[in-house]
Amino acid sequence: MTQIQMIQNPSFSLISTKKIIQMNDVWTSYDSKNFALKGINISIDRGTNYAIIGQSGSGKSTLLKLMNGMMNPSKGTIKIDYVSPNMNNKKFKNMMHTIGYIPQSLGLVKNISVLENTLLGALPRLSKMQSLFKKFPEHEIKEAKRILNLVGLSGKEDRKAYMLSGGEKRRVAIARALMQKPTILLADEIVSELDHVTAHEIMDLVADAQKRMNLTAIMVHHDMQLALEYANRVAVIKEGQKILEIGVEGDTIVDFQTGDMTSDDIMEMYAGDTKK
Amino acid sequence: MLVTPKNNIVIGIIIGLVVIASYNVDANPIDFVKGVPNLAIVVEEMLLVEPKYVPTAIWAMFETIQMAFIGTIIGFAIALPLSMLAARNLNSKFVYAPIRALLAAIRTFPSILWAILFVIMVGLGPFAGVLAIIMYTIGFVAKLQYEAIETIDSDPMDAVESIGVSKSQLIRYVVIPESSSHLLSQLLYMFDYNIRQTSILGLVGAGGIGFYIINYIKFFEYGKAAVFMLVVLVTVLIIDWVSVKIRDKYIIKSQHGMEVTTK
């Protein structure tokens, strides 16, 4: 498209940057025999809070690992902001720092402090010398402390990561991801196994960060209720396939395949599937 | 069960092999019994310890400790980057395979052979001994290091890698902290072990307390040799005790996830 056409079509730039994640007939496997994902089609707009739910072993974590390039599809295409997520792709390597990933296992470095774990998110912004001598600039340390305060960990900055409770560890992992100043946040069950109040606190935190940073959040949940409460879109995965995708607007739920439903209908349909 | 027909056959074969090998190396229990009186003579002469040699012995031991110390630290420092290249979870086959081969080659020589080699190269004296300890430490400790690195949890590695950090940042900020207690423990072990090794390098003229011991033994001056051997014994016991203390304080605790005080 030429420059003139772009000017004539003012929505062009909007359209072209709107789809931040696109997956087209994606298949993948760990062991060449069984496919963990079978023909996934997903398209996510910038700024969406996208929830993925499904039974244990349905392929939710695998889906996230494909989005951040830790796994590659055996068939189909994936584009993250129009770039193929692959560790060997230079272009993708250069944008990895904008993708905050919180794995199901959290992946904290246990022998270092909460503050140091948070600062890991700033590593791509350090110069070679700064990173060699572990010299984080003052403003980064300040930012890390601000984020830790935000996630409710002020006063625990110097604790070693292994000395934290499960919920506190999750907060550190969130802080590390926020420290990256991400445009995409991939969060794998960060509130499962937490009590109701803490789960909502953490979800509110993400929702808040999302508003302020125009973040696209893709969050895996075990709990349909929670997904419906926070997400604009909910995809249900079963045995490696997307069996349903719904949009949430206020209390109405739009199923793209069968028309309108109420949240009660959906929950009745999938409660059995999503409870542990 | 331990005693099954199959196990009995295996045990029988092992015993048979021991007997055959003993015959081949002329190992005869009767010679051993006959030799006991000789030992008694040596022990008797050793009991005539000559205390005026104690200061010299302590000084020689001090030199030995310094040699072991330099050798351990420098060897360890050279081994660390090599082990990062030899770890399978950090490198492709094309990198780790040749490095592993190199380390295996270094390990085929015991320290005393390295010492002979370096005595030929740089002449008699402690410097040759230090070089021998460095080489031995590299080959030995790098293997321990890369094995420790390969056992570290892949979750933090994956998580931090996905932030888009460089390989050197991954090593600096995840690999080293995650394996630090193993590395510290290896460093202590190696120092402890190197003191014992350095004590015998004098046998080939590569400095240290072994030089005195071998010379006195050559001239049948067991009383003097005994002083030096006692000093080695006491030093080794002290170092053993100190490293157990350090290990208890820093390593065991951190591995069990308890608070580690670093005062």
Ligand SMILES: Nc1ncnc2c1ncn2[C@@H]1O[C@H](COP(=O)(O)OP(=O)(O)OP(=O)(O)O)[C@@H](O)[C@H]1O
């Ligand atoms: N490292 C692996 N090696 C082999 N198979 C794997 C591996 N990780 C996951 N799988 C398999 O892939 C499938 C999808 O796993 P995945 O982790 O994506 O499930 P999930 O939906 O995240 O489950 P959960 O809710 O329990 O976290 C499962 O059948 C699982 O056994």
Ligand SMILES: [Mg+2]
């Ligand atoms: Mg999972």
